Every structure is written in C-alpha cells, then in structure tokens.
Amino acid sequence: xxxxxxDLAVHFGGVKxxxxxxxxVEAGEVFSIIxxxxxxxxxxxxxxxxxxxxxxGRIAFKGEDITALPAHLAAxxxxxxxxxxxxxxxxxxxLKNLLLGCEVHRRxxxxxxxxxxxxxxxxxxxFRARVEEVIELLDLxxxxxxxxxxxxxxxxxxxxxxxxxxxxxxxxxLDEPSSGLNSRDTExxxxxxxxxxxxxxxxxxxxxxxxxxxxxxxxxxxxxEAGRVLAQGTAAAVQADPQVIRAYLGE
Amino acid sequence: xxxxxTEAAETAPDPAAIAVGVAERPAIDAPDTALWKxxxxxxxxxxxxxxxxxxFAIVLLLLPQVLGPYWLSQINxxxxxxxxxxxxxxxxxxxxxxxxxxxxxMGIGAYACAxxxxxxxxxxxxxxxxxxxxxxVGAAIAGPARRVSGLSLLVASMAFNFIVQQAIERWTPVxxxxxxxxxxxxxxxxxxxxxxxxxxxxxxGVVAVSLWVAFNILRSPLGRAMNAVRDSEVAAxxxxxxxxxxxxxxxxxxxxxxxxxxxxxxxxxxxxxxxxFGLQLSLDLIVMLVVGGAGSLAxxxxxxxxxxxxxxxxxxxxxxxxxxxxxxxxxxILEGGLLIIVMLFEPWxxxxxxxxxxxxxxxxxRAGAPAAGGGHAA
Numbered sequence: 323x324x325x326x327x328x329d330l331a332v333h334f335g336g337v338k339x340x341x342x343x344x345x346x347v348e349a350g351e352v353f354s355i356i357x358x359x360x361x362x363x364x365x366x367x368x369x370x371x372x373x374x375x376x377x378x379g380r381i382a383f384k385g386e387d388i389t390a391l392p393a394h395l396a397a398x399x400x401x402x403x404x405x406x407x408x409x410x411x412x413x414x415x416x417l418k419n420l421l422l423g424c425e426v427h428r429r430x431x432x433x434x435x436x437x438x439x440x441x442x443x444x445x446x447x448x449f450r451a452r453v454e455e456v457i458e459l460l461d462l463x464x465x466x467x468x469x470x471x472x473x474x475x476x477x478x479x480x481x482x483x484x485x486x487x488x489x490x491x492x493x494x495x496l497d498e499p500s501s502g503l504n505s506r507d508t509e510x511x512x513x514x515x516x517x518x519x520x521x522x523x524x525x526x527x528x529x530x531x532x533x534x535x536x537x538x539x540x541x542x543x544x545x546x547e548a549g550r551v552l553a554q555g556t557a558a559a560v561q562a563d564p565q566v567i568r569a570y571l572g573e
Numbered sequence: 574x575x576x577x578x579t580e581a582a583e584t585a586p587d588p589a590a591i592a593v594g595v596a597e598r599p600a601i602d603a604p605d606t607a608l609w610k611x612x613x614x615x616x617x618x619x620x621x622x623x624x625x626x627x628x629f630a631i632v633l634l635l636l637p638q639v640l641g642p643y644w645l646s647q648i649n650x651x652x653x654x655x656x657x658x659x660x661x662x663x664x665x666x667x668x669x670x671x672x673x674x675x676x677x678x679m680g681i682g683a684y685a686c687a688x689x690x691x692x693x694x695x696x697x698x699x700x701x702x703x704x705x706x707x708x709x710v711g712a713a714i715a716g717p718a719r720r721v722s723g724l725s726l727l728v729a730s731m732a733f734n735f736i737v738q739q740a741i742e743r744w745t746p747v748x749x750x751x752x753x754x755x756x757x758x759x760x761x762x763x764x765x766x767x768x769x770x771x772x773x774x775x776x777x778g779v780v781a782v783s784l785w786v787a788f789n790i791l792r793s794p795l796g797r798a799m800n801a802v803r804d805s806e807v808a809a810x811x812x813x814x815x816x817x818x819x820x821x822x823x824x825x826x827x828x829x830x831x832x833x834x835x836x837x838x839x840x841x842x843x844x845x846x847x848x849x850f851g852l853q854l855s856l857d858l859i860v861m862l863v864v865g866g867a868g869s870l871a872x873x874x875x876x877x878x879x880x881x882x883x884x885x886x887x888x889x890x891x892x893x894x895x896x897x898x899x900x901x902x903x904x905x906i907l908e909g910g911l912l913i914i915v916m917l918f919e920p921w922x923x924x925x926x927x928x929x930x931x932x933x934x935x936x937x938x939r940a941g942a943p944a945a946g947g948g949h950a951a
Contacts (some may be wrong), residue, residue, distance in 0.1 A: 371811050397813035409808035411801055413868070426813035428794045432822050435793035436786050442793055443613065450609045474817055489812065 324349040324525050325384075325493060330369060330379035331549075337454045339365045340524040341549035342379070347493070347527060352519065354528045354536045354557070357546035358569060360453055362448075363529040369493050370527075372396040383493065398426045402491030405528075406498045409464040416481050419470055420456055423488025459521060460514060465553045477550040483514065486566065493525050494518075496567045500532040512538045545569070591858025613792055615785070633777060637770035640749050645769045646841070647881050652776040652876035653838045654861060659787050659870070660830030665797060666868050668823040669803025671723065673855040674714075674730035677737035680850030682707045682832025683839035684741060684748050690757050696763060704832040734852055742847040753846030756839050776837055783830055783913040787870055790826075799823055814949050864915055866924025875923040883908060 325347040332340045335525045340362040346558045368374040368382060372393040381389050388396055402423075410419050427449070430442045457463055460480055465473060470481060479499065486494055499515065500508040512535045518524060519539075530536050536543060536557055543560040545552040553563040560566055617623045637645055654761050657907060661675045682703045689699035714733060721729055741748045759766035759775070766775055790796040801809035806816055839845045857880060865876020887907055891900075919926045 354739075373807055373810065393810035394813050394815045397811055403811050405808065405811075409805045409811075411804040411808070413799060413804060414797075416798075418797060422797045422812050422814075425794060425798060432795050435795035436789050436826075438615070438789040438793060446793070447606065447615050449610055450613075451606075485812070494708065565816075 323347065324351075325370070325527075326380075326382040327366075327370070328380045328382075330366070330381065330403060331377050332369060332374055332483060333377045338549050340369065340376075343546070343551055344379075345544050345551070346539070347525060349492075349525050350523065351541045352515070352528065352539050354530055354540040354543045355546060356530060356533070356536055356543060356560070357552070360548070361546040362549040363546060364497055366498050366546075367403060367527075367529060370396075371401055371495060387428040397489065397491075400426075400489075400492035401495065402486035402489040402493070402498055403495035404479070404486050404499065406501055408475070408478050408482050410470045410478055410482055410485070413469075415467050415469055416457075416462060416465045416473075416484075417453065417467060419451055419481055419485050420462075420488045423456075423485040424452060426489050427452075432532045452490070453488050456487045459487070459517070460484045476503050476510075479503065479511070480514065484550055487522070487524075489520065490522075491524060495526065495529075496526060496528045498531060498533050500530060508532055509536055511535065514541045521568060537561070594858065598679050600949065609621055613790075635771050642769050645773055646835060647885070649769065649773055649776055649841050650881045651874070651877045652773070652780045653834050653841060654777075654858070654880050655874050656780055656783055657716050657831060657834035657858055658861050658873040658877055659783055660827045660834060661746075662873055663787065663790065663799070663830065663871070664823050664827035665859070665862060667790065667799040667803065668820065670820065670870060671727050672718070672730035672824075672827075673727060673852065673859060674734045674737075675827070675858050676850045676852065676854035678707050678711060678831030679835030679838060680737055680741055680845075680847070681710055681828075682835030683845050683850070684754065685832065686836035687754050687756050687839055687845060688747055695762065696766075700833070700836050703836050707832030707835075708825045708829035712821050712825035715824035719817055719820050731855075734850075734855055738847050738851055741846065741850070747895065748847070748919070748941070751847065753844055755844045759840055762916060765932040776841075779837065781832060783833060784870060791870075795819075795822070825928075830868040840887060860912065864912065864922050866922030866927075869924045870929075871922035875927065879923060883911065 323346045327346070328344050330340055330343045331338065335479060343362070343366065345353075357363055365374065369376050370383075372388065372391055372395075379389070380387060383396070383399060383401065386399070388399065391399070411422065414422075428445070430439075430445055434442050444472060457466060462481065462484060465477065465481075470478060473481065479502070483496070483499070486496075496515070499511045503511060515526065515528070515535075516539060519526070526539075528536070528539065530563065540557050542555060543557045544554045545560050545563065545566045547565075547569045552565045553560045553570055555563075585760075611618055617626050640648065657675065657679055660678070661672075664670050664672055664675075685703035685706050686696075686699050688695060688857035689702050718726060718729065742750055744750070745752075751813060759772070761775070766772060790799070798809065798814045800825075801812060801814050802816055802819050809819075810816060835850070838849075842849075856860065861880045862873065863876075864879050865874070866872025887904055890907070891903060894900075915923070919929075921928070
C-alpha cells in the first residue's frame with residue numbers, strides 16, 4: 323500500500339471534522355473522496371499533506387509513519403497537492419510557479435544560490451527541462467511567461483496541477499479539480515487527469531463534487547458524511563449505495 | 574551524500590527525452606536549451622543592451638571626474654541607501670515580512686565595523702566581520718519573528734529597533750554612548766581611501782557586488798522559495814519549502830546587507846551616534862522602497878535617489894519663496910504632499926513611471942511592438 327490512513331480524526335473545538343476515517347490507497351490507483359459540503363474531504367487532504375495535525379489516528383506513506391512529519395518534509399517524501407481555491411504565487415509567471423514545484427529536488431545550499439555557482443546553473447537547466455515536460459504535457463506553452471494573476475481561473479487550475487506535477491510526486495492530491503470550472507473545462511480537466519495517468523507513474527487521490535468526473539477517472543471511491551465513512555468501493559457501487567443516495571438527495 | 578536523485582538533477586537535460594510526444598506540435602514546444610541559458614543569464618546579450626550597459630558603466634566610472642565634491646557625496650549617500658534598501662528588500666519585498674528594524678541592523682553594522690577597526694583590524698576584515706555578526710543577529714531574531722506576522726511583526730520589529738538603539742547608547746565602553754564614535758581613516762590593504770572620489774569607487778564596488786547577489790537570489794531556488802513564503806505560506810509548505818529556514822535566511826541576509834550599508838554610512842559621515850539609527854531611518858527606507866517601486870531592484874536605486882534629491886529640491890524651492898528663512902512646517906507638508914502625489918499617480922512607484930515612459934517611447938517608435946511588462950516581478 324502506498325498510503326494507509328487508520329482511524330484518523332481531527333477535532334476543531336467541539337466539532338469533529340474527521341471522525342475515525344480509515345482507507346488505503348494502492349500505488350497507481352486513482353482514488354476519489356466524495357461527500358457533501360463540510361463532510362471533511364479537504365480536511366483529510368490537509369491531514370495527509372501535514373498542514374493540520376490529527377487529534378487521533380495514523381498516516382503511513384510508503385511504509386513510513388508520517389503522522390507527525392512537518393508539511394515540507396511530507397512534500398519531499400513525494401506528496402504533491404493542489405488547492406480547492408488555487409494557491410498560486412500570483413506575483414510570478416507560469417514558468418516561475420512551475421519551477422517552484424522543483425523545490426523538493428533542490429540540492430543546492432542558499433550560499434550556492436546567492437553566488438549562482440555552476441552547480442546552481444546546471445540545476446536550473448535541469449529544472450527547466452523538467453518543467454518544460456510539464457508545459458508540453460498540459461499544453462501551457464503559450465502562457466509560459468504570462469503572469470499567473472492575469473490568467474483565467476480554469477487556466478490557473480491547470481497551472482496549479484502542473485506545479486504539483488513538476489514535483490514528480492508519488493502521490494498527487496487533487497482538491498476539487500473541477501470547482502469553479504464550467505462543464506467544458508471540467509471535461510478538459512478529466513482528460514488531463516487521464517492523460518497524466520497514462521504518461522506518469524503517479525497515484526492520485528481526488529476530492530470532487532462532480533460525479534461525472536469521479537466516475538470517469540476513479541478506480542475506487544470513498545463517500546464521506548459528517549467526517550465518517552459512508553461507503554467505499556467502485557464508483558458505480560458507491561453511487562448505488564442507499565446510504566450515499568440518502569446523504570446526497572436527503573430522505 | 575550523492576544519491577541517484579542528485580545525479581538526475583545535475584546531468585544536463587536530454588533533448589530527446591523531452592521531445593517524446595512533442596512530435597504533433599514541435600513548433601511551439603521544441604526544447605531550446607540555448608534560450609533557457611539566456612533566460613537565466615545575468616549579462617546583457619543583445620549588442621544594443623551591451624552598448625547601453627557599457628555606456629552606463631563608463632558614466633559611473635567618470636562621475637568623480639565630472640561632479641563636484643558636494644554632489645559626489647550626495648551620490649555616495651544614494652549608493653549607501655541603495656545598499657540598505659536592497660537588504661530590506663530581501664526581507665520585505667522578496668519574503669513579505671514587514672519589519673521596521675532595518676536601522677537597527679545598520680547601527681549594529683556601523684558600530685561593529687568601527688569597533689573592530691579600533692581593535693586594529695583592517696577595514697575589509699572589519700567590514701566583513703561586522704556584516705557576519707549582524708547577519709547572525711538577524712538570523713537569531715528570526716526565531717521569535719517567525720512566530721508573528723503582519724502588524725504584530727511590525728510592532729515587534731519596532732521594539733527591536735528601540736532596544737538596539739538603547740543598547741548602543743548604554744554600552745559606553747564599546748560605543749562611546751551619547752558621545753558617539755568617530756571613525757578611523759579608511760584603507761584597503763594599506764592603500765589609503767582618501768577623499769570622496771575614492772570612497773565613491775569603494776561604495777560603487779560594494780553596491781555592484783551586492784546587487785549581483787540580490788539578482789542571483791531572485792533567479793535561484795532561494796528567491797522562488799522566498800516569494801512562495803510571501804505569497805502563500807500554506808502552498809509554500811506543500812511545495813516542500815521549509816518556512817523556518819527561508820525566514821531565517823531572509824532575516825540574516827537582510828541584516829547582513831544592512832550592516833554593509835551601516836558600515837559604509839559610518840565611513841561616509843565619519844562620526845556615528847545612537848540617534849542616527851532610530852525609527853526615522855527605518856521608516857525612510859520603507860518609504861524609499863515603496864516610492865522607488867515595490868519589488869524591483871531598479872526601483873531601489875530610484876527610491877534612493879528620491880530620498881537624497883527631494884530634500885535638496887525642497888531647499889532650493891523654499892529658498893526661492895522666502896528670503897527670511899523657511900516658513901514653519903513647509904518642509905514636511907511639501908515632502909508629504911510629494912509622496913502622496915507619487916503614490917496616487919503611480920502605485921508602482923518611480924520604476925513603474927519609468928517603465929510607462931519607456932513603453933510609450935518604445936511603442937511610438939515601433940508600432941505594434943509588444944508592451945514591455947513584468948518589470949515588477951520580484
């Protein structure tokens with residue numbers, strides 16, 4: 323198992339945002355987490371990427387207990403992510419944002435950086451090559467030097483996906499890749515996810531509202547409600563689960 | 574430890590590997606490593622740019638021959654403020670930490686350099702030792718400073734500035750206390766640096782090297798990580814940026830270059846006292862960065878010119894209007910008014926104004942040319 327989450331819980335004050343959630347994700351899988359607003363989906367992402375500390379439970383990644391690991395080390399272990407509301411570096415170009423994805427592969431010290439020694443130059447060229455692969459994969463060539471702040475929302479989501487890909491993560495966490503996108507852009511996003519899967523050995527966990535996208539890309543689905551697991555299985559099985567239907571459509 | 578990933582990061586990119594799957598649209602995405610090299614380079618690469626920079630360098634080198642001692646000493650202050658502003662820029666502009674303690678770093682650097690020289694150290698050694706000492710102080714205060722941000726950091730840094738000023742005032746055996754400290758004559762490995770012109774060349778050299786370092790920071794992983802911390806800490810952490818490391822480096826480097834500025838400032842006025850390194854100077858430096866053009870290195874130079882030239886300009890104007898001496902309050906009102914006007918008409922500061930001017934001239938000459946933008950990328 324690439325990722326194992328056991329009895330994970332987090333409380334904010336008296337609110338149990340995540341309450342005893344367990345699941346495991348295999349290498350190469352696309353695993354989706356669905357559920358109504360406030361079900362705790364994004365909170366689970368923030369726990370796995372180590373932005374939040376759990377109140378209870380355990381997270382293991384590649385066999386290592388990462389429950390108490392700082393966020394930047396989790397990234398260095400190979401966990402990449404995107405954000406629901408796009409957290410790009412607005413003051414920089416697309417290229418610069420993508421290059422930041424290479425931070426986990428940095429081998430130079432700050433003194434070397436300040437002097438821009440040959441080793442830094444070689445590393446920058448290697449990073450650039452890595453980033454250009456992502457630019458090619460996501461067809462961002464036209465926007466390479468565009469400032470991120472001026473791009474349409476859908477494109478910014480693609481850039482953020484690219485930044486996570488530039489990390490070359492073993493596990494990619496996509497937080498609502500379709501939120502804020504129209505149906506056409508959502509289809510494009512689903513295509514990107516499929517394409518990434520074909521071209522790169524990356525495991526994905528996707529938090530998503532759009533059931534069409536979930537059905538299109540997922541191997542397995544986990545349904546949440548109020549911080550608890552409702553059902554787990556293939557997309558079709560979870561969609562047919564009476565409890566899931568009740569949670570989504572009401573009584 | 575050189576593991577396999579290091580190897581991968583350092584070997585030159587294999588164009589064939591990148592080109593896989595590009596066959597359908599080679600025109601756009603064919604890898605162009607020569608272009609990448611140009612894009613990360615620092616030297617001008619078009620003949621026109623090389624010519625411009627050569628002319629600029631010659632003008633700078635000839636200034637002492639052209640300018641009188643008064644204006645040359647003003648230029649020296651521009652260089653010192655540029656250095657100070659650059660140090661502050663690393664913390665404020667690159668990393669987004671709003672600190673008004675930069676005068677304190679300049680003070681520590683100035684006193685440390687003066688003290689070390691009195692102990693018998695050569696200037697270059699005393700200068701570097703003062704900078705490393707101040708850098709260490711900066712890195713040390715990053716510890717508590719990391720726990721606060723925004724307005725709280727502003728207030729905490731203000732308090733730090735007060736404390737340093739008090740310490741300088743009370744530590745009489747080293748600092749001379751309220752009596753101040755006069756500087757020994759400058760010499761560079763036995764070569765005396767006498768006169769404003771010689772000082773100018775020394776300052777120019779220090780500024781040139783420092784600006785080169787500031788530029789290197791921007792184009793390297795360090796600068797990207799700093800910008801990431803400024804724009805979104807949560808995203809920075811998720812990208813593998815160690816926030817504590819970056820803030821410590823930012824505070825340390827900011828203090829390091831602040832000490833450079835402080836030590837040169839001390840040698841420029843040859844006498845230092847605690848009141849020179851108060852909040853007023855810290856605030857002046859922040860005003861300088863904003864007026865110059867938040868985020869750009871060229872803006873710092875413009876801001877430094879503004880800081881030095883405006884009082885001169887006001888002297889001149891006020892002398893025109895009053896033969897019986899300055900009307901009370903006229904100077905701060907005019908200074909403030911000018912600041913407000915600059916900010917109202919050009920939020921990107923003087924550098925923004927310059928870019929707009931250049932763009933207008935440029936597009937008039939060559940219709941349809943792409944607008945020159947992106948000057949504020951920090």
